[in-house]
Amino acid sequence: MNTEILSPVLIIVVTFIIAVPLGKYIAKVFKGEKTFLDFFAPLENFIFRIAGTDPQKEMDWKENIKALLTINFLWFLWAIVILAFQNLLFMNPDNIIAMEPTQAFNTAVSFMTNTNLQHYSGETGASYLIQLIVFCFLQFVSAGTGIAAAALVFKALSNRSGSNLGNFYNLMLKSCTRILLPLAVIVALILIFNGTPVTFQGAEQVITLQGDTVSVARGPVAPMVAIKQLGTNGGGFFGPNSAHPFENPNYITNFTELASILIIPVAMIFALGYYLNRRKFSVMILSVMLLGFICLAASSIYFEMNGNPEIEKLGISQPLGNMEGKEVRFGPSLSALWGIATTSTSNGSVNSMHDSSTPISNLMQMLGMQLNAFFGGVGVGFINMFVFIILAVFISGLMVGRTPELFGKKIEAKEIKIAIIVALIHPLIILSGTALASHIWAASADPAVSLKWLNNPSFHGFSEMLYEFTSSGANNGSGMEGLSDNTPFWNIAAGIVMLVGRFIPIIGPVAIAGFISAKKFTPESAGSLKPDSVIFGVVLFSVILILGALLFFPGLALGPVSEYFSIMK
Helix, strand or coil, rough: CHHHHHHHHHHEEEEEEEHHHHHHHHHHHHHHEEECCCHHHHHHHHHHHHHHHCCCCCCCCHHHHHHHHHHHHHCCCCCCHHHCCHHHHHCCCCCCCCCCCHHHHHHHHHCCCCEEEEECCHHHHCHHHHHHHHHHHHHHHHHHHHHHHHHHHHHHHHHHCCCCCCHHHHHHHHHHHHHHHHHHHHHHHHHHHCCCCCCCCCCCEEEEECCCEECCCCCCHHHHHHHHHHCCCCCCCCCCCCHCCCCCCCCHHHHHHHHHHHHHHHHHHEEEEEEEHCCHHHHHHHHHHHHHHHHHHHHHHHHHCCCCCCCCCHCCCCCCCCCCCCCCCCCCHHHHHHHHHHHHCCCCCCCHHHHHHHHHHHHCCCHHHCCCCCCCCCCHHHHHHHHHHHHHHHHHHHHCCCCEEEEEEEECCCHHHHHHHHHHHHHHHHHHHHHHHHHHHHCCCCCCHCCCCEECCHHHHHHHHHHHHHHHCCCCCCCCCEECCCCCHHHHHHHHHHHHHHHHHHHHHHHHHHHHHCCCCCCCCCCCCCCCCHHHHHHHHHHHHHHHHHHHHHHHHHHHHHHHHCCCC
């Protein structure tokens, strides 16, 4: 029991200890200051010359967003073509067939948007070429896109006046070469030394102790697992993701991968404090995030360690807690922590099956994605929080009868309207998609035969559909795998939700930051709102919870909440 509780605490503590110097380093990279990884400069300059891009050109928020959308669109086109013709390409020793068009669309969108929702099983759905030059590459650049977008907001908040926010291409490439790549090498080496394979040979034929011949998939696993965790991507090499012993062999790799999920989102907030020279502000944001994260994690750990009431009714003892869908080498506590870490960030990898979690754990997992503010993805985690900060500043200003302002800049109607639109888009795409799927299922004469989506009826089946759209809208990528999602409807619907859920929450906050940057700076006075105060932290936390409760509670009540009360009878 003590070990079950100590391990999650140790992982969080170690992550925060490492995040402090990492955050300081990230701030230096964004500011263009000297670092010990400046030897990457010749490689970066070579890439810029090949691309015909001037990394020193200053751009306003519109030019940066145009650059971001253009290059992501090109990556999408490139990915979907290769996925559609992978059977004709090399590095395919297991002769994996091409993806069906809607599946290729969904997969290309998924990896381009940092979602990595996988409507296929990795080892049987993608060749080694696809895993490396498409999936691994996109997991780097999609994470770099999020980090660069956050850097644009950092620059805007630091400007006294002016519209220049830096250069997206420069920030994105440096995010890949100087932040993600070095960390990925370290994590990959840890995985390799603990048994995670790296090979280009095909599947191995193995004779088991029972005399059966089985085909054991393998491949260049370690490099992909490293970036999938560090970039809050989550795209697994194998279908079971990090529940597979090749992706996550033991306690050391589990510790490393869990810390990797959280390390950059936490470090980005420390980087904000160093970049703006407002460390108390970053500590306030981290305190709000950590409080929300602990509430979600503690609830999930408690219910997983206390077992499943339905199994208990069968007279089966559960001394280890709810072990359905979990690996014995990890247990319920670390599985529950992973479930919350992967959904509070936009990671989406799993080391247990979320479909087998208790209803309250499913509730906490979905709530983490729906609030999308407790650490979040690399870069976009702070961007999501920035929207809530703007709303909290507005509400605080109304409460004290002053014009809202942040760091000496007035927050006016234009910024508030954009923040409200961004805040409402998230629940709109999730709840609308779930409502549409529920209607199609209910209107079908025999959905179990004609649609074949749900293997579980009633409340749990509704939770599976709600989870899929929540995961897509939050660019998370995890799933309750009782849902058969590789169908044209789910491929297209989830793909559209991923696109909207990725780019609207980036465009909106960067636009707000651009408007704020161009405003005239007014020195802060004794009557100015102090965004690093405890009171503002309370207001910020309240805004996050109230918006989440009001917008998502009806849907959650129909799914995991109803399921919980149905099994507690």
